[in-house]
Amino acid sequence: MIDIEDVILQRIEQIEEDDDELETDYELIAPDNRGVITVTYDLLPIGAEFVESDLSWSREDAVEEYSFAADEGLYVAVIVPNDAFLSVKERLLRKGRMGIDVYSYESLGILSTPMAG
Structure with missing residues (x-):
């Protein structure tokens, strides 16, 4: 199982390095x-x-969740x-969802590590 918090923290570091005027916050959804x-x-x-x-990407309601954020006018990745x-x-x-960007960990230079334990 992937250490998703580590992946998130790597991505946040990239975002904040790209534009220091942007602020980030994150929420972990542990069961998924x-x-x-x-x-x-x-x-x-x-x-x-x-x-x-590796466990969450295929859940049934994923596209609806992305779509809701996009419909609110947010940039969605x-x-x-x-x-x-x-x-x-x-x-x-x-x-039929255009305008939602998809990136692989590798394309962003993010290394995924397994959960400890």
């Missing part, structure tokens, strides 16, 4: 081993990045393990 990074600018939410694990990248892209296309 996934998380959501909220990106704000000047206290206004501008983006949501859904960080999925989905970050998934390398093996899930094509499946998630295809799923979004089948559901």
Whole structure:
């Protein structure tokens, strides 16, 4: 099982290095081993990045969750393990969801580590 918090923290570091005016916060959703990074600018939410694990990316309600954030006017990205990248892209296309970016850990230079224990 992937240490999803480690993946999230690596991504937050990238976001904050890219633009020091952006602020980030994150929520871990433990039962599914996934998380959501909220990106704000000047206290206004501008983006949501859904960080999925090897366990969570295929859940039934995932696309609806991404769509809700996109429909709220947020920039939406989905970050998934390398093996899930094509499946998630295809799923979004089948559901007619354009404008939601999908990245693999590898494409962002994020290293996934297994959970300790």
